[in-house]
Amino acid sequence: MSDTAIRISNLHVRYGRMVAVEDAALNVSRGAVYALVGRNGAGKSSLVRCLLGQQKPQRGDVALFGEDAWSRRKSLMQRIGVVTEDADAPPEMSVGAIARFCSRLYDKWDQDSVEARLRTFGVPLTSRFGSLSKGQKKQVSLAMALAISPELLVLDDPTLGLDVVARKSLFEEVIGDLADRGTTIFITTHDLAGVETFADRVGMMEHGRIVLDEDVDALKSRFRRIRFAAQPVAIDTAVLRPTVMRSWGGGAEAIVSNYDDVSFERMRSTSNIGAAEVEAMSLEEIFIAIAGGKAGGNS
Amino acid sequence: MKNALVIAAREFEEKRFVAYAAVAFAILPFIIGILPGINNRSPREVIAIAAVVLGTGFTLGLAVITGASFIGRDLSDGRMSFYFSRPAGSFSIWFGKLTAGILMIVGCFGFIVVPARLAAGDHWKKLFSTTLTWWTAYILAIAVGLFLIAHVIGTFARSRSPLIALDFIAAVICGVSVRYLLVPLMAGEAFVIIDWLSSALAISAALAVICGGAWQLERGRTDRRRSHLALSQFLWGAMAVVLLIAAAYVAWVVSEKPGDLTANVQATRSTSGPFAVLTGMSKGRADYRAAFLINADDGSVTRIDSWAAWTTRYTRDGRSAVVLRRADNVANIMIYTQGKTEPIDTGLTMTAGDYVLSDDATRIATISRPMTLSIYDVAQKRSLASARLPDATFVQTFFVTNDIVRAYLNVPNGMKIMELDARTRGLRETGFVPSGNAIFIYPDSSSMHMLMKTGPGGLTLNDARTGTPLRTLATGTQLKTARYLRDGRIAFVDGPNSATVLHILATDGTPQRDIPLGGKTWITIVGDDGTRIVLNDVDAPLGKRMLEAVNIDHGIIERREPIVDWVPSGAMDTRPAIQPLREVFYVGANGHMTTWNPATGAKRAIT
Numbered sequence: 001m002s003d004t005a006i007r008i009s010n011l012h013v014r015y016g017r018m019v020a021v022e023d024a025a026l027n028v029s030r031g032a033v034y035a036l037v038g039r040n041g042a043g044k045s046s047l048v049r050c051l052l053g054q055q056k057p058q059r060g061d062v063a064l065f066g067e068d069a070w071s072r073r074k075s076l077m078q079r080i081g082v083v084t085e086d087a088d089a090p091p092e093m094s095v096g097a098i099a100r101f102c103s104r105l106y107d108k109w110d111q112d113s114v115e116a117r118l119r120t121f122g123v124p125l126t127s128r129f130g131s132l133s134k135g136q137k138k139q140v141s142l143a144m145a146l147a148i149s150p151e152l153l154v155l156d157d158p159t160l161g162l163d164v165v166a167r168k169s170l171f172e173e174v175i176g177d178l179a180d181r182g183t184t185i186f187i188t189t190h191d192l193a194g195v196e197t198f199a200d201r202v203g204m205m206e207h208g209r210i211v212l213d214e215d216v217d218a219l220k221s222r223f224r225r226i227r228f229a230a231q232p233v234a235i236d237t238a239v240l241r242p243t244v245m246r247s248w249g250g251g252a253e254a255i256v257s258n259y260d261d262v263s264f265e266r267m268r269s270t271s272n273i274g275a276a277e278v279e280a281m282s283l284e285e286i287f288i289a290i291a292g293g294k295a296g297g298n299s
Numbered sequence: 300m301k302n303a304l305v306i307a308a309r310e311f312e313e314k315r316f317v318a319y320a321a322v323a324f325a326i327l328p329f330i331i332g333i334l335p336g337i338n339n340r341s342p343r344e345v346i347a348i349a350a351v352v353l354g355t356g357f358t359l360g361l362a363v364i365t366g367a368s369f370i371g372r373d374l375s376d377g378r379m380s381f382y383f384s385r386p387a388g389s390f391s392i393w394f395g396k397l398t399a400g401i402l403m404i405v406g407c408f409g410f411i412v413v414p415a416r417l418a419a420g421d422h423w424k425k426l427f428s429t430t431l432t433w434w435t436a437y438i439l440a441i442a443v444g445l446f447l448i449a450h451v452i453g454t455f456a457r458s459r460s461p462l463i464a465l466d467f468i469a470a471v472i473c474g475v476s477v478r479y480l481l482v483p484l485m486a487g488e489a490f491v492i493i494d495w496l497s498s499a500l501a502i503s504a505a506l507a508v509i510c511g512g513a514w515q516l517e518r519g520r521t522d523r524r525r526s527h528l529a530l531s532q533f534l535w536g537a538m539a540v541v542l543l544i545a546a547a548y549v550a551w552v553v554s555e556k557p558g559d560l561t562a563n564v565q566a567t568r569s570t571s572g573p574f575a576v577l578t579g580m581s582k583g584r585a586d587y588r589a590a591f592l593i594n595a596d597d598g599s600v601t602r603i604d605s606w607a608a609w610t611t612r613y614t615r616d617g618r619s620a621v622v623l624r625r626a627d628n629v630a631n632i633m634i635y636t637q638g639k640t641e642p643i644d645t646g647l648t649m650t651a652g653d654y655v656l657s658d659d660a661t662r663i664a665t666i667s668r669p670m671t672l673s674i675y676d677v678a679q680k681r682s683l684a685s686a687r688l689p690d691a692t693f694v695q696t697f698f699v700t701n702d703i704v705r706a707y708l709n710v711p712n713g714m715k716i717m718e719l720d721a722r723t724r725g726l727r728e729t730g731f732v733p734s735g736n737a738i739f740i741y742p743d744s745s746s747m748h749m750l751m752k753t754g755p756g757g758l759t760l761n762d763a764r765t766g767t768p769l770r771t772l773a774t775g776t777q778l779k780t781a782r783y784l785r786d787g788r789i790a791f792v793d794g795p796n797s798a799t800v801l802h803i804l805a806t807d808g809t810p811q812r813d814i815p816l817g818g819k820t821w822i823t824i825v826g827d828d829g830t831r832i833v834l835n836d837v838d839a840p841l842g843k844r845m846l847e848a849v850n851i852d853h854g855i856i857e858r859r860e861p862i863v864d865w866v867p868s869g870a871m872d873t874r875p876a877i878q879p880l881r882e883v884f885y886v887g888a889n890g891h892m893t894t895w896n897p898a899t900g901a902k903r904a905i906t
Contacts, residue, residue: 088377
């Protein structure tokens with residue numbers, strides 16, 4: 001049995017002349033929570049469609065649990081719960097009818113868990129899917145996805161349309177719980193704060209490329225915001241590499257992507273930088289720093 | 300299979316409102332039936348008619364709407380991932396949806412029609428008789444066809460892909476290819492093959508769409524453009540293969556040679572000269588009827604439309620054959636001339652009617668509906684004169700000269716003789732022969748005199764222009780056939796079937812010689828070479844068709860040749876040939892055309 005739940009290598013997706021995904025590669029171990037972030041149009045949804053065997057890439061391989069996602073989609077879907085970006089069930093169907101329909105397709109189906117979750121979410125079984133709010137549709141999709149106790153849960157922007165309470169509930173109670181139970185989770189999201197607490201690894205897509213793929217802890221440990229009391233500041237870039245450098249109050253602020261205490265102390269001792277304050281950064285801040293740095297360059 | 304049924308059930312559940320609508324449509328005929336004012340038929344008949352009309356309309360409309368949306372809308376609305384993120388195979392998704400769509404169409408039709416059928420009782424049979432079963436099958440077949448076509452168009456249109464331009468081109472190519480496949484078969488009057496081929500192409504197209512739909516979902520899955528691409532590739536690829544196979548079959552059907560004709564072989568020939576048209580069927584080609592224009596002198600064979608076999612005309616000089624060639628809704632008049640490889644396209648067209656030729660084929664006269672006689676010049680490709688003829692039951696027309704066409708019109712109380720002159724563009728009546736019977740005429744070479752066959756066994760010599768009677772040649776003698784010979788003498792055959800006699804008369808009708816022919820149940824004069832007359836007859840004692848060469852100088856039957864079928868002259872022109880008869884065409888064993896030289900008895904196989 002493969003220890004890797006998801007293996008993507010050399011993935012290329014094109015729509016006509018437009019490149020959606022270019023040379024993407026990533027691995028997700030079993031039981032890990034992988035958060036894929038990126039701005040709109042970065043290529044996340046195309047990558048997810050390939051991941052789910054719904055789209056054949058022009059080039060590259062996508063394997064789930066060691067099996068090809070395109071050719072083995074049908075059998076793999078018995079093990080995978082999916083919440084798509086746009087809730088896609090037919091609008092005329094009632095929530096109960098969707099549950100009945102899905103239950104007939106899967107080998108294992110926990111109807112009680114579906115009903116319990118829908119009760120928790122406050123979605124009646126008799127409601128027409130088309131009459132539900134965007135957030136409720138996501139909740140219905142999630143309830144269906146979890147009814148098979150999936151080995152892998154793929155969530156494509158699951159918080160889109162959810163209110164703050166529902167979002168917090170989703171992350172803390174549902175995803176956190178599944179993560180604790182060892183379910184592999186692949187999530188694309190803009191809500192970095194939400195996934196920060198339980199994501200093991202994070203990837204970032206930009207213009208179809210995966211520009212970052214790293215363990216969250218390692219990522220957070222190497223990114224620091226350093227605020228200097230005076231400016232101009234001459235940082236020895238051989239020691240610390242600033243991703244962003246800008247004025248801050250009367251001094252300057254630098255975001256470095258290769259921080260470690262020893263290097264910082266060495267730089268401090270060799271450079272005339274005066275008083276400096278080092279702060280840890282959230283995932284969201286790191287994402288903005290990376291995305292902003294790429295988009296706007298150092299300022 | 301199980302997943303396909305699950306998906307089909309879901310489709311039914313989603314579209315249950317269609318069933319409600321069908322129920323409403325099923326009730327509607329009963330309401331119409333009790334409406335006041337529709338009382339010229341019994342309420343039961345009204346119910347039956349209304350149910351059939353509503354059922355047909357509803358079913359066809361439903362087919363188009365459902366076909367256009369059952370896959371295409373899910374793709375364009377991004378809802379196909381609902382299925383593809385479940386453990387359902389592409390084929391299950393396709394066949395589940397397809398099955399539901401088709402069953403819904405059939406079911407709704409039944410919903411609407413069956414209650415009315417039960418209520419109408421015997422009135423139903425009175426109104427629709429046994430054709431209803433076929434009619435139902437046709438309606439449902441058309442509905443399924445529309446459903447599949449709508450699916451294809453729906454997928455293509457909803458993908459918003461520029462590929463649709465190529466689809467349009469491919470569809471046009473398919474349409475044009477089918478037309479080109481059917482045209483040679485129509486020319487060969489192969490209606491059984493056309494029926495069969497059309498059905499095969501329709502079934503193939505339906506299968507291509509059905510299999511293409513499965514392929515579309517397997518390759519395209521949730522991507523509407525890839526889905527479109529996959530369907531296009533499969534559909535047009537499959538159609539290309541089907542059309543190639545059909546083209547190969549049609550090519551084989553129409554590739555038959557004159558020698559292949561073995562069944563229903565028939566032919567016409569020129570009164571003198573080498574041209575003949577052979578038409579017939581061959582083994583394994585169903586009802587395809589090939590036709591060939593054959594030049595017996597040089598052995599050349601030209602394929603012509605089979606229907607044109609019966610409209611081919613030959614000039615009296617024997618040098619030309621005139622063949623009609625279909626072009627859309629008109630027929631082009633083509634002239635094939637001895638010694639020329641390519642025909643002359645006269646530029647003249649015909650829609651319906653008949654035509655005659657001048658002796659040298661430089662002029663053509665057409666009689667088109669409604670009884671309009673026109674003279675055309677072939678070289679100038681223009682009309683020289685045209686006039687409306689009186690209505691007649693039977694018309695015989697001849698070029699007296701290249702400028703004058705004479706028409707003999709059988710009218711209710713006799714025969715009118717009229718001439719159209721290309722120089723004056725005038726039509727005038729030159730004579731009238733009163734008669735209570737139909738008149739058939741045999742003019743001489745110069746068109747000055749004519750033999751007139753009227754009533755039972757009457758044969759007279761008349762002025763050909765005025766119809767004035769000159770002499771009675773036979774009356775009440777069981778006349779069988781008559782004809783002028785090339786030298787102006789007259790020949791006719793009469794007598795009972797057990798003892799027929801050939802009479803030779805001088806130009807003025809004076810009897811010269813009687814030659815007993817023996818028992819003949821049927822007889823006609825083919826022509827003469829100056830010394831002998833060739834007869835075609837059914838010999839009474841033998842019961843066989845024969846060609847017989849009668850030496851009129853010696854008064855004896857010189858030669859006899861048993862044949863399978865005779866080859867008649869391909870014209871209503873009953874004047875004697877300009878050239879002496881050299882060889883006579885006939886259809887021999889196994890449909891092979893043969894020529895027979897009445898002077899020597901030599902035979903020559905043509906096909």
